[in-house]
Amino acid sequence: MTRAISLHNVSKTYGRTTRAVDRLSLSVDPGEFVVLLGPSGCGKSTVLRMIAGLEEITEGELLLDGEHANDLAPGERGMAMVFQNFALYPSMTNRANIGFPLKLENPGLDHTDRVEHTARMLGIETVLDRYPGQLSGGERQRVAMGRAISRRPSVFLMDEPLSNLDAKLRNHLRAEIAHLTRELGVTTVYVTHDQAEAMSLGDRVAVMRGGQLQQVSPPREVYALPENVFVAAFIGTPRINLLQAVVHAPLEGRMSIDLGRQRLPLPEPLSPDHQLLRIQQGRRLIVGLRSEAARIAPPSQARPGEVALSGIVEHVEYQGHEALVHLNTGSRPAVVPELESARPGRAAPRRRRTGHGGGVGVLERLKERTIGYIGGPTVALDEPVPENDPSAPRGPDRPAITAADLVVRTGPDMRLRTGGQVPLLVDLAHLYVFDHHGRRICPLPEEVPGLDV
Numbered sequence: 001m002t003r004a005i006s007l008h009n010v011s012k013t014y015g016r017t018t019r020a021v022d023r024l025s026l027s028v029d030p031g032e033f034v035v036l037l038g039p040s041g042c043g044k045s046t047v048l049r050m051i052a053g054l055e056e057i058t059e060g061e062l063l064l065d066g067e068h069a070n071d072l073a074p075g076e077r078g079m080a081m082v083f084q085n086f087a088l089y090p091s092m093t094n095r096a097n098i099g100f101p102l103k104l105e106n107p108g109l110d111h112t113d114r115v116e117h118t119a120r121m122l123g124i125e126t127v128l129d130r131y132p133g134q135l136s137g138g139e140r141q142r143v144a145m146g147r148a149i150s151r152r153p154s155v156f157l158m159d160e161p162l163s164n165l166d167a168k169l170r171n172h173l174r175a176e177i178a179h180l181t182r183e184l185g186v187t188t189v190y191v192t193h194d195q196a197e198a199m200s201l202g203d204r205v206a207v208m209r210g211g212q213l214q215q216v217s218p219p220r221e222v223y224a225l226p227e228n229v230f231v232a233a234f235i236g237t238p239r240i241n242l243l244q245a246v247v248h249a250p251l252e253g254r255m256s257i258d259l260g261r262q263r264l265p266l267p268e269p270l271s272p273d274h275q276l277l278r279i280q281q282g283r284r285l286i287v288g289l290r291s292e293a294a295r296i297a298p299p300s301q302a303r304p305g306e307v308a309l310s311g312i313v314e315h316v317e318y319q320g321h322e323a324l325v326h327l328n329t330g331s332r333p334a335v336v337p338e339l340e341s342a343r344p345g346r347a348a349p350r351r352r353r354t355g356h357g358g359g360v361g362v363l364e365r366l367k368e369r370t371i372g373y374i375g376g377p378t379v380a381l382d383e384p385v386p387e388n389d390p391s392a393p394r395g396p397d398r399p400a401i402t403a404a405d406l407v408v409r410t411g412p413d414m415r416l417r418t419g420g421q422v423p424l425l426v427d428l429a430h431l432y433v434f435d436h437h438g439r440r441i442c443p444l445p446e447e448v449p450g451l452d453v
């Protein structure tokens with residue numbers, strides 16, 4: 001038996017002020033695997049603990065199979081939970097650990113078959129008669145999982161169960177969890193701050209930020225159609241390139257997106273996805289380009305839908321099967337500050353902020369400016385929009401720019417010289433634009449946002 005879980009406008013307030021979860025609504029179908037994803041402190045564990053009954057719901061309603069369940073005791077919910085810091089009984093064999101919940105439930109019965117079946121599913125049948133202390137971290141976590149699933153729970157709740165393991169083991173167990181939960185067909189809610197884990201495990205991914213749900217979609221959709229700039233920035237490695245931009249829509253001639261030193265011309269007639277850009281002209285926007293949205297190639301090789309840019313190579317990050325080229329295109333990055341600490345940033349050396357004191361060139365100072373994306377659902381854009389500065393020195397007199405603003409994927413064999421200029425082709429089909437609230441306006445959202453701005 002597996003259950004449907006439904007949260008309706010659920011909030012959790014700790015004390016008077018900490019609103020850990022804010023009016024969250026989410027429905028999980030029977031047998032579905034939903035991942036709660038978000039940076040540390042965004043309320044993921046709190047949601048999970050409210051589902052488990054370990055935390056009281058301050059406001060809103062929890063339904064299990066359509067029935068009000070706010071006040072159901074944890075033991076009555078038929079759920080099993082696995083935590084990051086799994087606790088096994090050190091003085092019991094692994095066999096006894098796995099069988100422990102069964103024994104509690106039915107002390108008189110022989111549970112050998114069930115325990116061994118569970119162990120086989122997890123690939124730990126050979127270590128059953130050892131003690132937890134004699135196992136590796138990965139094996140121990142499997143025993144913990146075995147203990148959780150041996151009872152055949154109707155819901156599986158997992159809170160960062162792989163965080164304490166090394167990367168290789170994590171990937172391995174990740175695949176096993178995906179396999180196992182599908183095989184068992186048990187409704188699963190899985191918490192993680194690791195977007196790669198979320199993408200590879202979930203039927204759907206629920207992205208949270210500051211206690212609020214941002215988007216719930218299948219992995220492909222959160223990647224391809226992020227509803228806002230936070231989701232776009234949180235999902236995908238390397239992180240999506242986010243650039244400050246302004247749309248130009250002259251009465252005559254083509255519309256373009258001004259990225260600072262360069263412009264992206266938009267093809268006429270305007271594609272449906274670019275329709276909302278016209279009414280945003282002159283406003284501060286954020287352009288998002290994933291690293292695969294641009295390629296290093298001359299304008300003569302442009303395919304339909306590709307437009308030319310150029311960039312200076314700052315740094316090449318060789319990855320074996322590909323390389324990440326960090327370029328400077330003369331644009332200004334837009335920053336989502338809370339993500340700067342949530343995930344390690346790009347590997348390229350970042351120029352240290354030098355302050356605005358003496359000796360810093362105009363262009364360098366421009367580089368310092370960033371769009372802040374601070375708190376709440378809005379983007380604070382407190383910097384003036386700079387005009388394209390025709391007096392900015394070009395050519396050999398141009399001050400050295402050391403900050404990359406665009407990361408592009410290439411094949412591993414492309415020979416690139418640091419400091420050299422390369423031509424780029426940007427695929428407009430992979431162009432994202434977010435308005436100054438951070439909402440996606442290109443590709444066209446399903447529901448066109450109120451165009452109040």
Ligand SMILES: Nc1ncnc2c1ncn2[C@@H]1O[C@H](COP(=O)(O)OP(=O)(O)O)[C@@H](O)[C@H]1O
Pocket residue numbers: 014015018019020038039040041042043044045046047
């Ligand atoms: N027992 C508690 N008392 C007070 N504040 C708490 C408690 N548990 C969590 N919080 C706060 O609630 C917020 C969400 O926490 P949590 O759900 O643990 O986040 P996550 O699991 O996403 O890292 C955080 O700001 C955290 O400090």
Ligand SMILES: [Mg+2]
Pocket residue numbers: 044045046159
């Ligand atoms: Mg947590």
